[in-house]
Amino acid sequence: MTSLKLALPQLYPVWLDRAGGLRQVVETIQKAAKEKAELIVFSEGFVPGYPFWLDQTGGANFDNPVQKAIFSHYSDQAVTIEDGHLNEVCAALKAAKMACYLGIIERPRSITGHSLYCSFVYIDKSGTIQSVHRKLRPTFDERLVWSPGDGNGLVTHKLENFTVGGLNCWENWMPLARAALYGQGEDLHIACWPGSDRNTTDITPFLAKEGRSYCVSVSALMHKDRVGDHIPHADYIRECLTEIPSNGGSCVAAPDGSWVLPPLLHEEGIRYAELDPARVREERQNFDPAGHYSRPDVTQLSIDRRRQSTINFID
Numbered sequence: 001m002t003s004l005k006l007a008l009p010q011l012y013p014v015w016l017d018r019a020g021g022l023r024q025v026v027e028t029i030q031k032a033a034k035e036k037a038e039l040i041v042f043s044e045g046f047v048p049g050y051p052f053w054l055d056q057t058g059g060a061n062f063d064n065p066v067q068k069a070i071f072s073h074y075s076d077q078a079v080t081i082e083d084g085h086l087n088e089v090c091a092a093l094k095a096a097k098m099a100c101y102l103g104i105i106e107r108p109r110s111i112t113g114h115s116l117y118c119s120f121v122y123i124d125k126s127g128t129i130q131s132v133h134r135k136l137r138p139t140f141d142e143r144l145v146w147s148p149g150d151g152n153g154l155v156t157h158k159l160e161n162f163t164v165g166g167l168n169c170w171e172n173w174m175p176l177a178r179a180a181l182y183g184q185g186e187d188l189h190i191a192c193w194p195g196s197d198r199n200t201t202d203i204t205p206f207l208a209k210e211g212r213s214y215c216v217s218v219s220a221l222m223h224k225d226r227v228g229d230h231i232p233h234a235d236y237i238r239e240c241l242t243e244i245p246s247n248g249g250s251c252v253a254a255p256d257g258s259w260v261l262p263p264l265l266h267e268e269g270i271r272y273a274e275l276d277p278a279r280v281r282e283e284r285q286n287f288d289p290a291g292h293y294s295r296p297d298v299t300q301l302s303i304d305r306r307r308q309s310t311i312n313f314i315d
Contacts, residue, residue, distance in 0.1 A: 002277055004160050004188070004198040007037035007098075008261065009270045010187040010250040012221045013049045016231050018077040018085065021047035025102065026092045026147070028270065033096035036274055038125070039112055039159060041190050043220035043250075044103040044169050045118055048077040050194035052222060056240040059235075069232040071145060078107035078116055086121070086129065099159050101166050101218075103192045105146075106132065111309065120166050120192055131155050135168040138179060150308040152254030156184040161277040162214075168188035172203060178211070180303050182290040187213045187255075187280045195219035195246030197263045204263075208253035212283040214275050215253045221268055222246035255283040 009028050014020030025047065032040050044050060051074065053059065059067055079085045086102075093100050099122070106119040118135040133153025138146040154177065156165040165181035172178065172191045181189065189211055193199045200217040208215035224241040227234050232247040244266075252273050260273050287293050298308075 002163055003274045004277075005036060005038050006112060006252070006273045006275055007032035007035065007040040007270055008216065008218060008250055008252065009040065009042065010212055010221060010248050010264055010272065011043075011046075011218060011268055012223070012226055013043075013046050015049040015222070015226050015228065016077050017228065018048045018079060021049070022085065022089060025089050029089070029092045029096055029100070031284075032270060033098060036271075037096075037098055037213065037272060039099045039101075039164070041101045041166075041192070041216060041218045042103050043218050044120075044192040044194050045104045045105045046220060047079055048069070048074070048105060050220070050222070051142065051145050052194075052241060052245040053237045054144055056242070056305050057237060059141055059144050066233050066236065070237070073232050074145060075106070075107060075114065075116060079104040080107050080109060080113075081121075081129065081132065082109045086123070090123055090127035090129065093123050097125050099123065099125050099164075100188045101192065103168070106134065110307075111147075116145055117149055118142065118146045118153070118168055120153065120168050122164075122166065124157065124159075130157055130266035133166065133168070134175070136171055137219060139170045141242065151303050151305045152179075152304060152307045154180045154303055156181055159188070162188040162190040162275070164190065166192065169193050169199070172207060176301055178207070179290070179301050183301065184292075186211065187277070188275065189213050189215045191215060191217045193217060193219045193249070195221055195248050197247060197249035197265055200249040200251055201263050204251050205253040205257040205259070210257055211289060212255045212287055213280060214255060217251050219248050219250045220268070221248050222244055222263045239308065255280050
């Protein structure tokens with residue numbers, strides 16, 4: 001078999017509840033394992049969830065006690081990889097012999113232990129974390145809670161007969177970030193989104209056709225009723241939120257831009273697709289963006305993949 005079986009879950013996250021969200025991830029992996037999926041992908045910031053409250057509750061109000069309390073809870077529920085928060089996810093993937101891209105809100109101890117990053121984690125079939133890509137530039141109100149990342153996670157990974165890479169949300173609009181992955185042989189691109197067909201419907205086939213790659217857009221769902229009472233100021237958040245902050249829109253496009261799985265709206269579940277690498281080779285016959293259709297003697301991209309830090313110890 002040369003094809004790769006993809007599991008594309010579109011789910012309501014257990015919002016702002018790390019333990020509940022990680023259990024949901026493990027259960028979803030176990031369901032996909034019964035269908036013999038080899039790669040499963042989750043939406044942007046799936047654990048513990050996207051900060052939908054910001055633009056509708058006055059998130060930019062400085063020194064506001066409501067915003068401070070919500071952020072404190074968000075930070076408390078974030079994922080710290082060094083503390084073993086992803087261990088059970090890794091174990092489930094190892095048991096299933098399945099690879100995964102998982103969107104998390106990360107609170108790394110290596111950078112004070114208090115700043116948050118929108119990260120896309122790749123875990124291979126052995127259950128080993130191979131890369132953690134921190135979103136280069138949080139978008140608009142996301143900058144109120146997320147820090148800008150670095151180039152350390154701009155890497156690709158071999159997965160069966162594919163080379164897979166991934167970017168967070170509007171990073172997928174950044175030509176140089178895409179070029180960084182194209183140049184490493186990417187032919188299966190995973191784009192994670194908080195959810196909404198306005199994000200995925202146009203860009204997914206465009207990226208597939210530009211990269212002559214499969215492009216997978218994975219989104220979540222959100223309804224105001226999913227705001228749990230355990231969250232500070234839950235009533236206020238529910239009062240302010242639109243009824244459906246996220247309607248899904250998960251989809252898969254083939255290397256010629258045609259739909260493998262068209263965008264799905266307002267529906268929870270796991271869809272599956274068989275991805276054939278021969279489709280990539282067919283489309284690369286006439287266009288290979290970082291190969292025979294490139295001019296490295298004219299244009300080149302320089303990428304700094306060092307982890308950023310304010311300190312450099314010399315002992």
